[in-house]
Amino acid sequence: MHLLATYFKIIGLRFLGATQYKADFFIGISGLLIQQMVVVLVVVSIFSGVDELAGFGLFDVLFILGLAQLVRGLDLAYNDYIWVEAFGGFAQGSLYHYSIRPLPIYLQILSNRLNIQSLGPIGIGITLLCFSIPELPTVFTAADYALLVYFTTCGLLTMFAIKLIAASLALWFGRSGELMQVLHEFVEFIRYPMSIYALPLQLLLTFILPFGLISFVPALYWLPEVGWPLLDAFAVERSILLISYAGGYSLFFFCVSLCLWHFGLRHACVSGT
Amino acid sequence: MITASNLSKHYLINRNKASMTGFLKSFIRPNKEIVGAVKNLDFEIKTGAICGIVGLNGAGKSTLIKMLTGVIKASEGDCQVMGYRPFDDRQEYVQNIGVVFGQRSQMIWDLPVRNSLDILRPIYRVEAAAFKQNLDYYTSIFGVDEFIDQPVRLLSLGQRMRAEIVSALLHDPKVLFLDEPTIGLDVLVKKKIRHAIADMNKTKGTTVILTSHDLEDIDTLCDQLIVLDKGQVLFDGKKSDFVQQYRSHKTVVIKLADNATSEHALLVQHQAKLTGDQQWTLAINEAETSATDVIKQLVNALPVIDLTIHEQKLEDILQSIY
Numbered sequence: 001m002h003l004l005a006t007y008f009k010i011i012g013l014r015f016l017g018a019t020q021y022k023a024d025f026f027i028g029i030s031g032l033l034i035q036q037m038v039v040v041l042v043v044v045s046i047f048s049g050v051d052e053l054a055g056f057g058l059f060d061v062l063f064i065l066g067l068a069q070l071v072r073g074l075d076l077a078y079n080d081y082i083w084v085e086a087f088g089g090f091a092q093g094s095l096y097h098y099s100i101r102p103l104p105i106y107l108q109i110l111s112n113r114l115n116i117q118s119l120g121p122i123g124i125g126i127t128l129l130c131f132s133i134p135e136l137p138t139v140f141t142a143a144d145y146a147l148l149v150y151f152t153t154c155g156l157l158t159m160f161a162i163k164l165i166a167a168s169l170a171l172w173f174g175r176s177g178e179l180m181q182v183l184h185e186f187v188e189f190i191r192y193p194m195s196i197y198a199l200p201l202q203l204l205l206t207f208i209l210p211f212g213l214i215s216f217v218p219a220l221y222w223l224p225e226v227g228w229p230l231l232d233a234f235a236v237e238r239s240i241l242l243i244s245y246a247g248g249y250s251l252f253f254f255c256v257s258l259c260l261w262h263f264g265l266r267h268a269c270v271s272g273t
Numbered sequence: 274m275i276t277a278s279n280l281s282k283h284y285l286i287n288r289n290k291a292s293m294t295g296f297l298k299s300f301i302r303p304n305k306e307i308v309g310a311v312k313n314l315d316f317e318i319k320t321g322a323i324c325g326i327v328g329l330n331g332a333g334k335s336t337l338i339k340m341l342t343g344v345i346k347a348s349e350g351d352c353q354v355m356g357y358r359p360f361d362d363r364q365e366y367v368q369n370i371g372v373v374f375g376q377r378s379q380m381i382w383d384l385p386v387r388n389s390l391d392i393l394r395p396i397y398r399v400e401a402a403a404f405k406q407n408l409d410y411y412t413s414i415f416g417v418d419e420f421i422d423q424p425v426r427l428l429s430l431g432q433r434m435r436a437e438i439v440s441a442l443l444h445d446p447k448v449l450f451l452d453e454p455t456i457g458l459d460v461l462v463k464k465k466i467r468h469a470i471a472d473m474n475k476t477k478g479t480t481v482i483l484t485s486h487d488l489e490d491i492d493t494l495c496d497q498l499i500v501l502d503k504g505q506v507l508f509d510g511k512k513s514d515f516v517q518q519y520r521s522h523k524t525v526v527i528k529l530a531d532n533a534t535s536e537h538a539l540l541v542q543h544q545a546k547l548t549g550d551q552q553w554t555l556a557i558n559e560a561e562t563s564a565t566d567v568i569k570q571l572v573n574a575l576p577v578i579d580l581t582i583h584e585q586k587l588e589d590i591l592q593s594i595y
Contacts, residue, residue, distance in 0.1 A: 016388070099342070
């Protein structure tokens with residue numbers, strides 16, 4: 001509790017610092033907002049020509065897009081500074097500063113920045129979810145909304161874990177931002193139903209870089225009529241399989257990333273004055 | 274209070290050539306070498322001491338400070354500070370120490386200094402009353418109160434460094450580590466910082482570990498000295514003992530009465546040089562001659578009206594041993 005309170009105090013100050021540059025502040029927010037609106041326009045224009053995409057209707061795709069944008073936006077908001085560290089921050093000695101404060105090192109990295117630009121994807125994500133949920137074949141109850149929070153949390157854990165795995169390598173090599181960027185590029189695929197891609201890519205996004213569980217897997221839960229060959233490979237009830245896959249896989253990745261991070265901290269070889 | 278035994282730190286260095294061929298070779302036949310940054314250090318620093326760690330670039334000063342502050346793990350040996358093992362007990366240990374790395378800032382760039390200092394209260398869980406008392410005391414002795422409401426980005430280097438040191442002290446650390454605290458500062462700011470550190474050490478009894486290339490810092494502040502050379506301890510003990518052990522020269526300046534002969538045999542014998550009106554300067558190598566004997570001879574034989582003895586500065590002594 002104390003850590004959380006301290007985090008919010010520090011992040012409040014960082015936010016205050018960011019607001020000192022008002023032009024940057026507004027350009028940042030509006031830039032990403034416009035980018036997100038363009039993405040939505042692309043989807044809408046695609047569906048002006050076709051009724052469905054691999055079995056998904058317009059609102060189904062908007063639900064996937066909304067959830068993807070929401071999770072990406074939340075991740076961008078609180079977990080953006082790790083990019084700076086992966087792109088050479090550790091090599092330049094930032095780890096020394098973190099090490100001399102009585103707080104967990106990753107918490108200090110998180111508290112370095114609250115990215116205001118995230119308001120764009122978060123806003124668009126929530127708006128799309130608000131428009132698409134009433135049009136889904138399932139009527140949302142309180143339990144469904146709770147499950148939506150669960151899937152969102154699983155998505156955030158996955159994003160966090162994949163970034164942390166990539167960033168941990170910077171503890172050995174000084175720099176791993178390029179690798180993190182390459183891995184992060186795959187998150188672009190989650191804006192659309194994964195079943196439209198080739199099978200190797202689907203397998204990659206399901207088991208190796210499991211970004212698929214951010215938006216596609218939750219969508220399958222609320223779209224029971226839509227099939228997916230990978231689901232049929234397991235003789236488990238669909239909803240249980242989807243829920244346990246999202247929770248189990250994201251938790252597994254999270255644990256692996258934490259182990260790698262702590263192992264890296266013990267063997268970090270940054271040096272020099 | 275601070276003990277190091279057989280403390281060593283090794284780094285693995287890639288010795289392949291910095292070229293495309295070297296890069297490709299490094300995959301097939303990596304040429305790696307283990308380089309010892311510090312080797313088998315043994316020392317002890319007592320509570321309340323101000324200990325200077327000196328050495329040339331690459332002597333291992335910063336590596337040693339980083340091991341003592343828990344930033345990096347020792348490859349071999351052991352170090353303990355106040356009973357803590359710095360790297361293993363990091364989160365609990367750093368609650369009791371303050372650290373300033375002279376070349377890196379810990380302040381929030383765009384906000385007033387006060388914000389950067391105030392946020393340390395929840396981080397170190399300091400009681401409000403104690404924090405306010407420390408804030409008033411340290412900002413006053415370091416002169417930070419004069420610019421506490423200015424944004425950090427508008428501060429001069431000297432002001433920022435003083436604020437950095439204050440930020441390392443507000444939680445009442447028992448040990449303060451200062452790594453090059455006066456780097457790039459002008460003489461007045463250096464003097465102010467030295468004075469404040471001495472004051473704090475006297476008033477609060479804080480142990481201070483200091484590395485600096487400015488030996489004036491060490492000479493003014495430290496009572497204990499650890500001299501490092503190529504990662505090994507060359508000397509560990511009282512600063513006065515070091516000076517005693519390694520000092521080889523004294524310089525004597527004598528002023529003679531106006532009626533004294535200008536070329537006295539005794540002055541010639543000691544290779545004295547005329548450095549002013551009837552003022553002679555002679556260097557005495559104490560390894561060969563006793564300074565007391567030479568001075569006695571001079572005073573007895575010459576009409577001396579003034580005599581000054583200059584000890585070798587710490588800087589000169591260190592220069593002579595490296």
